[in-house]
Amino acid sequence: MHHPGPPRFATVGESVELAPRQPDPDMAAKWRLVKRPAASTATLGDGPIGHLEPDTPGVYRAELIVPDGTHEQVIRAFPGVTETARFSVTADDFDGDELTVADRAIVIGTFNDFTMGTHWAERDGDEWVIEADLPPGTHHAIFSFDGSFESTATDEVTVEGPGRPRVELTGETVDGDFVVSADARAAPSGSEPEVEFYLDGRDSLEESAVAVDGDEPRVPREALPETARIHAVAVAERHSVADTLIVECGRESEDADTDETVSVSRPADPPAWASDATIYEIFVRSFAGETVDTTFEAIERRVPYIESLGVDVVWLTPVQASPTRHGYHITDFFDTAEDLGTREEFESLVDRLHDAGIRVVFDLVINHSSWDHPAFQLHRAGVPEYADYYERIPVSQDVSDVDWAGTDAPGYYFNWTRIPNLNYDSLDVRRWMLDVVEEWRDVVDGFRCDVAWGVPHGFWKEVRERVKADDPEFLLLDETVPRDAAFAENEFDLHYDTYLFDTLRDIGTGAEPASALFEALDATAEHGYPDRAGHMRYVDNHDEDRYLDQYGAASLRAAVGATFTLPGTPMIYAGQERGVEQQRGTMRWHDGDNDLTDFHRQLVALRADHAALRAPGVCPVAHTVETGDADRVVAYERTDGDETLVVVLHFGDGTAKVSLDTIDEETDLLSGNPVGGDGTVEVGDIVVVPATRER
Structure with missing residues (x-):
């Protein structure tokens, strides 16, 4: 059925994309707006894909006319809560040694989906300034004087206001x-x-x-x-x-x-297994080692190591055909990369992981393709059948140094000129990407969806219903940076926790006290995430500098300890546990940090053995830091009702001595070692002890 799906909910001024499901590129489809609030002048185009921008609070009703009938779509628009925020930077804020300034600067942020050429900051004395109407929360703007973004400056503003119920x-x-x-x-x-x-x-x-x-x-x-x-x-x-x-x-x-x-x-709930799982991300082409090419077979031969970590899920960065080492520039959505191996060898790797009791998450890249994909080449060369396959923007908006063929340019995010955005206003593209979903859904156990914020909400809702219809246990993980609770509305099971990630890094630098992690957790409710929504907690991933390289070994252990002892689904980025310091560096097999690896194994096992560490809810614990920096120490309780544990984290160098009234045993459940006495624990990085039974 081509019905466009569930009712949609938005704020005034927010564009809502409407589209038929199960699209046939050759079918006749058109929209018409049949009801709108009395004060509204909003319109809706009559093509197969509609875009409604409500201008007045109230209920809008649209009809989709398609071969299998006429279907109604309800759109409820609520008043927007925004405030005009001012971003500004000076020349001193820009990084880089050589800087060529101009009278205006390119600005990107969540307010323009990180799209360059749409917003400019004008020079005002020694500052470059731009204003934007933004909802409550903390917002960032990135400034640059050219499309390369090699030298940038960032400003942050906080808009006060209510969170979401x-x-x-x-x-x-x-x-x-x-x-x-x-x-x-x-x-x-x-x-x-x-x-x-x-x-x-x-x-x-x-x-x-x-x-x-x-x-x-x-x-x-x-x-x-x-x-x-x-x-x-x-x-x-x-x-x-x-x-x-x-x-x-x-x-x-x-x-x-x-x-x-x-x-x-409850169709929006994540699968129950996800909250108990530990994810292991593998950047595939760096996993086998320094002198051995990584292939599916090479990874399969190393599955015993993955098993030894005790993890439940392996997330593989893209395995499809691509000219790049990272794999996110896809040139064939339906086949594996030749350097990694054949489709049969990939499925053999998946089967081997399944035999080990490990699920496999596939990196689904459907916001864009490589500019080397034949479809993009035909699109830019004027082949009529491919005219609407990619986004088009005016050349005047393009700030790259690419001499694009024709009178327009492709749409893209950031400075990613080599990965142009697909056009989801095309039924051909929607059918194409749904076919990609169908191609891989039965091979793997879940999708990590790259640049999820770049794909329309309505499309993700269709993907969810499609993959969950036959397999409710299938996992959908969104890459939405910064996080956005809208993607929890019948779309994704598990969400990047960008707030805890950033907070753990601020704690690592000393910019925030260790107790700031409570504020990061509270932000989840403030942003309106449902209680049942899942959150991936992590300190590293393939897009970020390594925590170890930036903040040192002591802070790393405490930060990793936080991801395993706070509610959510912890993720280890391969190499994190071996002491790899490069963002996408080669796995250190022969010279890695075995103590750090065992530390990760112990955390995985501890979390698996104690349901209290997988339960919701965190309670701060009063404590006194007898020796050490009090701002580098935090303590909290975790309980499932049957067992209560006290976790103490120390982000500083050396050992801190911490006294608490809530413990009666001084044996660390993580290491098995004694950690003090008389309610006092000595903490190098993390200690987990049972709480006093009578409170």
Whole structure:
């Protein structure tokens, strides 16, 4: 069915992309706006892909006319909460030895999706200044005087204001009615929300059959269709990420109505196994060593090492055909890279990891292709069939030094001229990328989705329903930097925790005290992430400088300890545990740090053995630092109700002596070594001890 999917929720001024599902490039499809608020003048193009920019709060209704019928799409627009923020830098803020200044500077940030040439800062005396209307939160702007971005300056501003509320739905049959209950929670700095409920245009449940009593819609059992999707949004100063229930009715037999059953599922929830897992990222072409070419076979021969770490998931950076070492410039989405091996050899590696009880996550790159991909070459050479395959921008907006053929230029992010953006306003592209998803979904256990923020939300919602239909355990991990809770709305299971990542680095430099990690965790709720959303905690990845190189071994161990003892899914970037200092450096097999490797093994095992470390919730623990820098020490409790553990982290050099009233045993569960006495522990990097049983 080509129905465009669930209701969409946005703020005034935010463009909402609408598209048919299961697209056939040759099909006739057009949109029309059939309802809008009285004060609105918003329009919606009549092509196959629509873009609605609500200009007034309220409900908009659009119709998609396609060969299999006419489908309704509801768009609910809420008031925007923004404030004009001012970014400014001076010449002294720019890095690099040689700097050629100009009267204006290119500026990129989340407010323009890191797209160059759309926003410029004008010179004002000794400053370059730009203003932007931004929602509450901390925002960054990157300035450069040319398209190479070799020399940049960054400014940060914080917009005060309320966070986003949250809502969670449950449902049950009560006295013959199906009743939905909404647990709506205010943002930490917001007022109590109300709840709005919406039905799904794909189902035959009539609005007239639903009676809403406060926060509880009720539907007579006999009015429920075979499938009904119920969506809810909490609304205060801002609106929440929507939550969804799927209600399915069936019969256990062909007898009386009493045999009818009602089942309820939560399609946005991550698979249960993800919160217990440890992820191991492998940058594939640096894994085999200094003198051996990395191939699928070479990785397969090293699976016993991966097994020894105790990890549950391997995330492989791209394995498809690409002219680059990192693999993110794809030239063939449907085949593996020749230097890595054949498709059969890749599947052999996956099978070997599966035999070891390890899931495999595939790096899905569908925001862009390499400019060496035949489709892009045909597109730029004017072949009509490929005219709409890639984004097009005016040459006047392009700030690169590339002499693009034609009167326009491709769209791209940052200074990534070699990886032009695909055009999701094309049914051909949507069909193409859905075919890519289908090609690999049955081979692996999940996708890490590269540049997820560059692909439309509606497309990700379709991908989720598609891959989860046959395998609810399939994992979807988004690369959204900085993090954005909107991608938790029936899209992704697991999210990069960019806030904890940045905070651990600020702690490493001494710019923030160790206790700042609590603020990073609190930001998750402030941003409106649902309680059930998963978060990947990490200190390294292939896009960032190594923590060890930047902040040293002592801080690294404490930071890694945090990722394994805080709620979330920890990730180890291959080489992190061996003492590799280069961002994408070769794995140190013969000269690596075995003590550091064992430290990671111990953390993986400790977390696996103690459910308290995998449970939600963190409670700061009062403590006194007897010797050492108090700002470099933090302590907290973790409990699952049956066991309570105290974690003490020390980010400084040497050993800190810390006294706590909450422990009665002084044996470190991580190392098995004694760590002090009489409620005092000596902490080099991390200590985990049982809490006092009677509090």
